[in-house]
Amino acid sequence: MTQAAWTKPAPRTPIATKVIARPQRTPHVQSYVPEWLKGTALTMKHFFTNTKERMLGQKRDPVLENFDGGITTIEYPEERRPYPDRYRGLHRLTTRDDGSPRCVACLCCSTACPAQCIHIEPAEYPDGDERRGYERYPSVFVIDELRCVFCGFCVEACPCDAIRMDTGMHPAAYDSRDQFIYDQPILLSMVGRDGGRKTENPRHEPGDPTHPGVTREHESH
Amino acid sequence: MADGTIKIDGRTVPFEKGDTVIKAAYKAGIDIPHYCWHPGLSAPANCRMCLVDVEPPPGRPKMQLDVLHWDAQTNDYVVGKKTKLIPACQQPCADGMSVLSDSSDEVSQARKTVQELLLLNHPVDCPICDQAGECDLQDYWLEHDRSKKRMMDEPVHKPKAEVFGETIVYDAERCIMCTRCIRVSKEVAKDPVLDMRQRGNRNEIFVAQGRTLDHEYSLMTEHVCPVGALTSNHFRFKARVWFLRSGRSVCQGCATGCNAYLDYDPRDNKPYRYRPRDNESVNGYWMCDSGMLSYPEAYEGRLETALVGGEDSDLADALEQAAEKLRGLESDGARVAIVLSAQHSCEDNLALAHVGKAFFGVKDLYVARRPDGEGDDILMHADKNSNSAGVRLVAEKLGLEPPRPMSALVEALGKDRYDYIVSLGAEVDCDASRLKEKLSKLKGFVALASHEGPLSKAAHIALPAASWAEAAGTYVNAKGHAQLADKVLVPRGAAHPAWQLVLALAKALGFTTDWKKRADLEGVLFPPALEEPSATPAPEAPATVEVQP
Numbered sequence: 001m002t003q004a005a006w007t008k009p010a011p012r013t014p015i016a017t018k019v020i021a022r023p024q025r026t027p028h029v030q031s032y033v034p035e036w037l038k039g040t041a042l043t044m045k046h047f048f049t050n051t052k053e054r055m056l057g058q059k060r061d062p063v064l065e066n067f068d069g070g071i072t073t074i075e076y077p078e079e080r081r082p083y084p085d086r087y088r089g090l091h092r093l094t095t096r097d098d099g100s101p102r103c104v105a106c107l108c109c110s111t112a113c114p115a116q117c118i119h120i121e122p123a124e125y126p127d128g129d130e131r132r133g134y135e136r137y138p139s140v141f142v143i144d145e146l147r148c149v150f151c152g153f154c155v156e157a158c159p160c161d162a163i164r165m166d167t168g169m170h171p172a173a174y175d176s177r178d179q180f181i182y183d184q185p186i187l188l189s190m191v192g193r194d195g196g197r198k199t200e201n202p203r204h205e206p207g208d209p210t211h212p213g214v215t216r217e218h219e220s221h
Numbered sequence: 222m223a224d225g226t227i228k229i230d231g232r233t234v235p236f237e238k239g240d241t242v243i244k245a246a247y248k249a250g251i252d253i254p255h256y257c258w259h260p261g262l263s264a265p266a267n268c269r270m271c272l273v274d275v276e277p278p279p280g281r282p283k284m285q286l287d288v289l290h291w292d293a294q295t296n297d298y299v300v301g302k303k304t305k306l307i308p309a310c311q312q313p314c315a316d317g318m319s320v321l322s323d324s325s326d327e328v329s330q331a332r333k334t335v336q337e338l339l340l341l342n343h344p345v346d347c348p349i350c351d352q353a354g355e356c357d358l359q360d361y362w363l364e365h366d367r368s369k370k371r372m373m374d375e376p377v378h379k380p381k382a383e384v385f386g387e388t389i390v391y392d393a394e395r396c397i398m399c400t401r402c403i404r405v406s407k408e409v410a411k412d413p414v415l416d417m418r419q420r421g422n423r424n425e426i427f428v429a430q431g432r433t434l435d436h437e438y439s440l441m442t443e444h445v446c447p448v449g450a451l452t453s454n455h456f457r458f459k460a461r462v463w464f465l466r467s468g469r470s471v472c473q474g475c476a477t478g479c480n481a482y483l484d485y486d487p488r489d490n491k492p493y494r495y496r497p498r499d500n501e502s503v504n505g506y507w508m509c510d511s512g513m514l515s516y517p518e519a520y521e522g523r524l525e526t527a528l529v530g531g532e533d534s535d536l537a538d539a540l541e542q543a544a545e546k547l548r549g550l551e552s553d554g555a556r557v558a559i560v561l562s563a564q565h566s567c568e569d570n571l572a573l574a575h576v577g578k579a580f581f582g583v584k585d586l587y588v589a590r591r592p593d594g595e596g597d598d599i600l601m602h603a604d605k606n607s608n609s610a611g612v613r614l615v616a617e618k619l620g621l622e623p624p625r626p627m628s629a630l631v632e633a634l635g636k637d638r639y640d641y642i643v644s645l646g647a648e649v650d651c652d653a654s655r656l657k658e659k660l661s662k663l664k665g666f667v668a669l670a671s672h673e674g675p676l677s678k679a680a681h682i683a684l685p686a687a688s689w690a691e692a693a694g695t696y697v698n699a700k701g702h703a704q705l706a707d708k709v710l711v712p713r714g715a716a717h718p719a720w721q722l723v724l725a726l727a728k729a730l731g732f733t734t735d736w737k738k739r740a741d742l743e744g745v746l747f748p749p750a751l752e753e754p755s756a757t758p759a760p761e762a763p764a765t766v767e768v769q770p
Contacts, residue, residue, distance in 0.1 A: 133380075
């Protein structure tokens with residue numbers, strides 16, 4: 001390292017320049033009309049192409065066609081891009097055959113939830129109910145979809161396959177924040193993206209021959 | 222003190238005469254896994270989880286059993302030897318004894334096997350079990366087993382959600398038959414209402430015919446249950462234990478002052494249950510039902526805002542108006558009465574009594590207290606106030622007469638002796654309607670109360686005091702133990718610790734003290750600072766002590 005290194009900077013290499021000629025101010029350019037016509041013609045070309053493709057059903061999906069020409073927009077919400085199969089959308093609560101929630105209010109989902117957006121109040125089945133003692137149920141089940149980060153931990157944590165994120169829907173903005181608070185009836189009313197309510201992992205229900213029962217009368221083992 | 226030492230895994234552990242191996246280990250903080258043993262109960266040795274390898278005396282052969290091992294290579298059984306293991310809860314300590322626990326492979330194998338056996342018919346319904354998170358079956362499975370269930374058969378099913386009494390619900394499937402609940406009923410509550418019937422995998426706990434589990438210590442059966450077989454009706458399905466935090470508190474139910482953990486959810490600042498906190502010199506390992514169920518007092522019936530003439534008011538305004546009422550009464554003690562509270566901490570009472578004596582110059586103290594109730598010879602005390610002894614101690618420290626009961630105040634008010642009263646506490650043990658009538662004639666009445674009651678309702682100005690759970694405070698129990706209860710919850714509404722309100726009121730009247738924090742007040746009452754909060758006997762108070770404010 002020498003002193004000259006900082007007392008005398010290295011000579012700068014000249015920057016390669018390219019001289020661009022000014023546009024000629026010909027009457028053709030100055031009058032503006034021909035250029036406007038050119039631009040309008042391009043717009044109208046796209047307009048007619050799109051209209052024709054739309055009328056004849058020839059429009060190609062720009063994502064699938066890898067943007068090779070054509071237009072890149074779709075007309076949401078009439079047209080929608082397909083979500084991937086494992087897209088984590090809005091939650092739904094799965095039901096049993098009698099329509100009651102499969103959830104047993106164990107709070108595993110709200111424990112796993114990193115956003116703490118699930119609120120559950122467990123309750124016990126009344127005396128005499130066949131499910132009393134065998135399990136419990138949620139008297140209140142609320143998900144704040146604004147807080148939710150859609151990580152899917154709740155689905156992973158659920159031991160009963162009671163909560164799923166397979167509706168294929170994203171939470172849509174309506175007109176107030178309150179509408180993102182999904183309570184139990186809304187969550188139960190949602191169906192999977194195939195339109196079905198079936199779940200894997202069927203449980204032994206009271207009345208089934210496989211249900212162990214909670215009294216000694218059932219005991220046959 | 223120690224009568225000898227034993228070695229557990231090579232570590233020297235002292236013991237006292239009569240200690241079993243597990244008790245000596247427990248005292249030394251070594252965990253020998255166990256289900257049926259409890260430090261406060263007898264040892265039936267029926268869970269077999271605490272099996273340890275006791276080495277023979279020098280020169281003696283090891284006790285061994287002949288067993289058949291399966292040999293996979295020859296596809297046949299071969300005769301082998303196995304060490305005879307001893308339950309640590311039954312083996313008395315002898316000087317120089319050497320015990321192998323964690324370091325022995327045979328002990329580890331035995332624990333794994335016992336754990337597998339106990340889980341054989343377990344329903345594994347942890348998601349809906351209240352014990353999940355503090356369950357010994359879960360903890361010991363993680364520590365000692367970690368294997369999947371090998372049994373292919375359907376487990377034996379037993380009754381679920383059987384109501385044992387008003388407080389307890391029983392699930393026979395989860396039960397591991399440790400008999401702790403039976404022993405609590407028999408040995409602690411002295412009411413042998415529980416027993417077991419059937420045998421083997423049909424074994425279950427039942428309540429004596431014609432009875433329910435209704436003794437005063439029924440919640441202790443749930444407390445000692447190492448699994449989720451017994452659940453408390455009051456805590457059942459209310460919260461998951463991993464959401465709860467514990468604060469060290471002192472039960473306010475009676476003058477016994479049982480040490481307790483107050484379990485609360487920090488997200489909603491609400492207590493969910495009490496748990497006994499072990500303290501051999503006060504409550505042992507137990508608490509009574511009425512004490513265990515007194516936690517809702519932290520949020521029920523609370524005075525959460527200041528009241529001026531019965532209307533909600535801003536705390537600062539209320540303090541100003543209270544000062545206005547009491548202005549110009551310096552050294553006019555004959556017209557002013559101070560009412561202390563046997564349900565507030567020593568600090569709260571000291572602050573009020575000191576201001577009363579040093580500023581107003583009062584001679585007479587009264588004490589508001591809950592009426593006496595029933596006591597027993599186990600834990601419950603007939604005096605249902607947590608700090609009766611503390612109030613007497615405060616008066617003694619300040620060189621005043623012991624506080625008189627509220628009935629004496631009613632009498633004195635009948636003779637128009639007082640025009641002004643400053644009171645602490647909510648409940649009174651005298652006729653409330655008569656008291657109210659007398660109090661209505663006062664010129665100035667300022668009440669500090671944590672709960673709504675006859676005093677706060679009759680007061681011209683009521684100030685919201687923090688409850689026992691919301692402010693640290695010292696309570697002196699009937700035996701004279703001064704015990705510190707920690708601040709557990711955030712004060713509700715506008716509540717502040719009563720001693721702070723008293724000092725703020727005094728300051729507004731132009732009377733200041735050096736007391737800045739709670740420890741300053743505690744230091745006045747208990748000069749050597751309490752090092753271990755629980756179970757420090759209150760020092761003998763000298764007859765004349767000048768308080769240095």
